[in-house]
Amino acid sequence: MNEYRYDNQTVQGFILSAIFWGVVGIVIGLLISIQLWAPAANLAPWLTYGRLRPVHTNGLAFGLGVGAIFGLFYYIVMRLCRRPLVFPRLARLHLWLFNAIIAAAAVSLLAGKTQSLEYAELEWPLDVAIVVIWVMFAVNVFATVIKRKEEQMYVSLWYVLATVVAVAILYVVNNASVPAGLWKSYHAYAGVNSANVQWWYGHNAVGFIFTTPILAMFYYFLPKTTGLPIYSHRLSIVSFWSLIFAYLWTGAHHLVYTPLPDWIQTLAIVFTLFLIAPSWGSVVNGYYTVGADWSKMRTNYLTKFFVLGITFYGLQTVQGPTQALRVVSQLIHFTDWVPGHVHMGTMGWVTMTICASIYYVIPRIHGTEIYSEKIANAHFWLVLVGQLLFSITMWITGIQQGALWKVQNADGSLKYSFMDGLVKNYPYWHTRTLAGIVFAVGMLLFVYNVLKTIQKGKALQASPPSPAPAAA
C-alpha cells in the first residue's frame, strides 16, 4: 500500500536490534561497574572485568550506536532523497548480517579473542565481515543518493556521506594485521607506530561514530520535530568542512606524555584546540534554531532531548580540548576523569539524540503517535540524572586520584601508595553504579514506550484502514 513499507520494516529492524544490543551493553556496563568495587562479581573466567569491558564498549558503540546509525540513516536518506532505497533486499540482508556479526563479536570477546586495540578489538574474520556490511550499506546509500528526486543534498546527507567515507579509511588502515590463526592476529604496526595508528583510529571512531552520524540525526530530526528550519546554512557548511578536516589531526592527544614523538603530540594538541570552533558551530546553530521559538521546549516533548543533547555535545567539546592540554592531561589522564568525560558524551549526547530520533521515527513508520509522552518525559529525567551523577562523581574522584598520585613529602618521596589512592575511589564507584541503575531504568522506560508504540501501530493496521498521514 505504501512504497516505503518494506524499507520501513528494515529501518525498524535496525532500531529494534540497536535497542536490544543497547540493553545488553548497559547491563554489562552495570556489571563491570560493580566488579570495580566487588571483585567477587568476576563470576567466571569469561565474565571477568578485562574481557567484559570491551563487550560493554563494543556492544554500545557498534551494537547500539552503529545499529541506530544504519537504521536512522536509511530513514533519513529515503526522506531526503524522496524515494525508497534502491536495493531494499540488500538492506534487509544487511540487517541480518549486522545482527549475526554483533552476536559473534560478543561471543568472541567473551572468549578473549581480541586485538587489544580500543574500539578495534574484534579479530580479523569479524573485521572482514564488518567491511562487507559497510560496503553493502555504502552501495545502497550512494545509489539512493545518486538516484534521488530532490536536487540539493541537505546537511544531514553531507554527514552521512562523510561518515561512510571516513569510517572506510579508518577501519581498514587500523585493522591491518597479520593473522596467526583463525582467531589471532598481530597488528601490522609495531610499538610507537602501532600506538599512533590506533589512536588516529580511536579518536576518529569517536569522531565518525559518536559525532558526525549523531550530528546528521540532529540536523535532520531537530527541524522535523520542532518545525523550525536550521538557523544558518552558511554556519552548517563552515562547521562541516572544518570539523571533518580537523578531526583527523588530533588522535595523538590520547598519547600525551607517551614516547610518541613530541611533534606529533603537539600538532594534535593544536588541532584539538581548534576543534572547539566547528563543534560549537553546530551547537550555536542548534541553539539559534530552537531560539526562534523557545516555547517548543514546553509544547513538544522531543525538543528538550535535542537541546540537552547538543548542550552535552557542547560541554563535551570544551572539556575534550581542555583534557588535551599537557598541564591538564598530567592530572587526569589514566584516571576515572576520562570515563566521566566519556559517559557525558555517550549517555548525554549520543544516547539522548538516538532515543529522540527513534521516538520521532517509530510513530511515523506506523502512522500513529507515541504511546506515552509521560513515560518519555520520565525517561528523559531519569537518564539526565543518571548521566550527571555518573559524570560528576567520576570527575571528582578522577581529580582526587590524579592529585594523590602526585603528592610528595618534604624529602621528595611519594606521600601515598597506589592502594591509598585506589581505596578512595570506592565510595565514588558505588555511586556510579547507582547512577547507572537510574540511567538503566530510564532506558527501560524508553524500550517499553517504543514497544508499546509499535504494538499500537500494529493494532491500527489490523483495524479497517483510515487515511494514513503522509510518511514524509
Added chain:
Amino acid sequence: MAGDIYRKPVSFALMAAVTVLVGSIVTMAYPMFRAEMHEKLEKLRAFTPLELAGRDVYQREGCMGCHTQTVRPLRSEVLRYGDYSKAGEFYFDRPFLWGSKRTGPDLAREGGKRPDAWHARHYADPQAVTPRSNMPRYAFLAQARLDPSEARAHYRVLASLSPKGQWTATDADFAALSQKTEMDALIAYTQWLGHAVQRRQAAGGVDLALANPLGDSPRAVARGAKVFEENCAVCHGAEGHGETQIAPNLMDDTFLGVKGDMPDGAYFALVTGGSDAKAALGRPGLPDGGMTAFGGQLSNDDIWAVISWIRAQQAHERKEAPALEQTEHLPGGKH
C-alpha cells in the same frame, strides 16, 4: 562551482575523502617513514616462546583495561614506577599495550620488581596479597596447559615481521612449553616487562657508616611497624620471618645469603635501592633478586622507621630465642 558540490554526491564524497586524508597523511602515514617511529633499545630482546604465550594471555584477559604500560616523564611517576618509557622499548610490541586507564598500577617497570612466587600467589588471588585490591582472580591460569603448536604458530608470525636473527627460539624451546601452564607464561611475560631499561639506581649510593637518625625510640618503632605491615609484610610475612620462595627471613643472622648481619646503612641502601643495591653491598642474595626498591615511594623517615622496627624485633626475638628452641625440642613438637 562550490555550490555545485552539494548536488553531486560522488564529487562530494571525493572531496570529503581528500579532506580527511590531509591530517591522516601528516600525522599518521608520514611518520611511519621516519626512523623515530621504529627505534630499538640496545638491550631490548624479543620474547621467548614462553613470554610470548604470556603476552597472548595478557591480551586475552584484557589486563590492559586496568593496567597501563607506559611511564610518563613526570617526577611523581618516575618515583613511583621507575624510569620513564622510551620509544625503543616497544619495538617488538604488536600491538602496543600502553592502555588508557590506570585502575591498577602501571606495569612497564614490573619485571624484576617482585619474585615469581609473589606473582603466582597474587595472580591466583590478589585479595590474599592486597586485601582491598579489585583485581580479578586468575587462579584458572594455573590449570591451563600451553599448546606448543599454537605458540609456535604465533611466534613464527611475529618472527617473520622482524629482521632475521632477533627471534631465536629452537624446536626444543617450543617442546618445553608442554610442561608449562598459562600462569607460568604470564609470569614470564611480567618479568620481561621493562628489562631493556636500567632499573632505579640505589638512591644516594651505599654508606655503611650511616646511623639511623631515629634510633630505637618507641615512636619510630611504632611507626615502623605500620610501614612494615603496609609495605613489607606481603613478602616478608607479618613478623618478618620470610616466605618460602618469596622473601628471606629478616630476623635470622643471615643477610643476603651470607651469615653475619650488616649495619643499618646496608639496610637503608637495600630498602631504598632494592635488589639492585646488592652489587654495592657485595653479597649475592637470591639469584633472581626480587626485593622492591622503595626509594622515592617511601620517605627516608619511613625507611629509617621500618629499620628501627626490624632492629627492635630482632632484639626481641634474640631474647625469646632460648625459650623457643626448648619448645621446638619438646617431644611431639613440629620438626
